[in-house]
Amino acid sequence: MLDIINKLKSGVFINKIVAEIGITNAQKLIKKINQAINLIEEKELEEKIRKENNKAAVKQIKNDLKKAGLTVNDLGEVKSKKIIKPKYKITIENEVHTWTGRGRIPQVFKEVKNDLDKYLIK
Numbered sequence: 001m002l003d004i005i006n007k008l009k010s011g012v013f014i015n016k017i018v019a020e021i022g023i024t025n026a027q028k029l030i031k032k033i034n035q036a037i038n039l040i041e042e043k044e045l046e047e048k049i050r051k052e053n054n055k056a057a058v059k060q061i062k063n064d065l066k067k068a069g070l071t072v073n074d075l076g077e078v079k080s081k082k083i084i085k086p087k088y089k090i091t092i093e094n095e096v097h098t099w100t101g102r103g104r105i106p107q108v109f110k111e112v113k114n115d116l117d118k119y120l121i122k
Helices: 002-008 011-021 023-068 113-119
Strands: 088-092 095-099
Touching: 002 011, 011 023, 088 113
Parallel strands: none
Antiparallel strands: 088 095
16 A cells, blocks of 8 residues: 555656546546545544544533532442353363353254253252
């Protein structure tokens, strides 16, 4: 990519391209490049506005908490995703496989699905 950028900086290279593709195609290419630039600028502006709005929202929330005499800690603890312990365990060729009993049954347990109680973790 750096090689292309360096070539595009050369007026001689640009002149060769325009001569080769023609003025009409060069103008179409310029139009597409400008459209791409405008789209990127719009996205960057939207992101900047979004970040500014987020900052303002955080500031407002902090002010509201302060007015109410609360802190962030008063809001309560955010609960993390519950870790589900495995319900079944099987060892095949010295490799231990576990399964919670939820979701799709793993291949190693499909072979013994009629005797799953035998592999229950107690």
